[in-house]
Amino acid sequence: MDFIRLAEPAGLLYGLAAEDALRAxxxxxxxxxxxAFTQVDLIEGTQRSGFMPVASIPAAWLPVVQRVTQPPVSGTVxxxxxxMGILNLTPDSFSDGGHHSRAEHALAAGIRMVQQGAGVLDLGGESTRPGALSVTPRQEWERIGGVLEQMRAHLPNTVLSIDTRNSFVMAQALKAGANVINDVSALMHDPEALPLLAEQDCGVVLMHMRGTPETMAQHTQYQDIGYDVVRELGKRVQTAHEGGISPDRLMIDPGFGFAKTAEQNMRLLARLPILANLGCRVVVGVSRKRMIGAVTGEDNAAKRDPGTQAASLAGLALGPSVLRVHAVEGMVQAVKVWQAVHGAGRI
Structure with missing residues (x-):
């Protein structure tokens, strides 16, 4: 896949307006x-065509543009x-540290999220916030293992995702019934992760990040946040393909809050359609993050759910997106209203 050439859609339409424009x-x-998009900016290297009507797209660019129009593959979700409901099984998460560190509390919270409409639960045993204390893979698994086993027993039909960058935890989780591995390092942290997952049939989320959670604040220099994130994620998608993970198993996460300033996060959120170049389902994870606080002035992360809902809805332009949030009930309501307004299928 050619990630030197990108097509950035713009001029989005929904509902009847989209249908009429498509027919015409x-x-x-x-x-x-x-x-549906009415304009597109064609990008080759650092050169941009400028936005043009879709009817004016040169023939040589049609394969790139067609990549943006195709439905993303779905995988196991x-x-x-x-x-996607977030269950942090850590004592030091930035927004709800310790709330779900006891197995019975985590199980009850997971069941409640599913009842509220979550289609996926994401369990994590290692905090990746800046300055978080490191844990060994075995410590991480001790936090996750018992909860995952109980979740699988009580929620047999729910997709369970494990937020980990360690192959030991991945292997144990898959044996215990996990359906998805969500790796903030896009399989770069642990060299054993890619060969392990190539032998499985689980879904895999590749997230964009530069450096590590400890060093990512030093890596926020971008020529263009949209183009750079797509190209860097594209390399990870290509590496995963070449390593044996089939395209239909992959999802991508642009990594809001990871190696990006608050301003860069908002610019990237405004340009989510450019991620369609990768042909993968998109995971949008902005829940309670500092970028929401920077806009709203809310210092308390636990009070950022309304801002989270507003920001997450941007992902629905990309079709079957996965919205990763702490507060499921409000997000489900927001999605249903968005779908009713835009004439989309219901959640």
Whole structure:
């Protein structure tokens, strides 16, 4: 796949307006979702064409643009947009540290999230916030293992994701019934991760990050936040393909809050459609993050859920996105209202 050439969609339409524009040949579908785009910026290296009507796209660029119009592959997560409930099984998470560190509390919280409409639960045993204390893979698994086993027993039909960058934890989790591995390092942290996952059939989330959680604040220099994130994630997608992970198993996460300033996070959020170039389902993880506080002035992370919901809805332009949040009930309501307004299928 050619990541030197990118097509950035713009001028999004929804509902009847999108249908009319598609019929008239004035728009193209975005990632198979409810949105259609009427203009596109063609980017080769650092050169941009400037936004042009879709009817004016040169023939040589049609394969690149077609990549943006195709529905993303789904993997092991149910079709349609999904809300992913976050369960931090750590004592030092930035927004809810310690709340779910006891197995019975975590299980009750997970069941409640599913009842509220979560299609996926994401369990994590290592905090990746800046300055977080490091733990060994075995310590991480001690936090996750018992909860995962109980979750699998009580929620047999729920997709369970494990937020880890360690192959030991991945292997144990998959044996215990996990469906998805969500790696903030995009399989770069542990050299054993890629060969391990190549032998499995689970879903895999590749997140964009530079450096490590300890050093990422030093790596926020971008020529263009949208182009750079897509190209860097594209290399990880290509490496995963070449390493034996089939495309239909992959999802991508642009990594909000990881090696990005608050301003860069917002610019990237505004340009989410450019991620359609990668052909993968998108995970949007902005929940309670500092970027929300920077805009709203809310210092208490636990009070940032309304801002989280507003920011997360941007991901629905990309069709079957996965919205990763701490507060499931409000997010599910927000998605249903968005779908009703935009004429999209219901969650």
């Amino acid at each position: 040949g004035n728009a193209l579908p975005l990632a198979g979702g409810p949105a 149910p079709d349609g947009p999904q809300v």
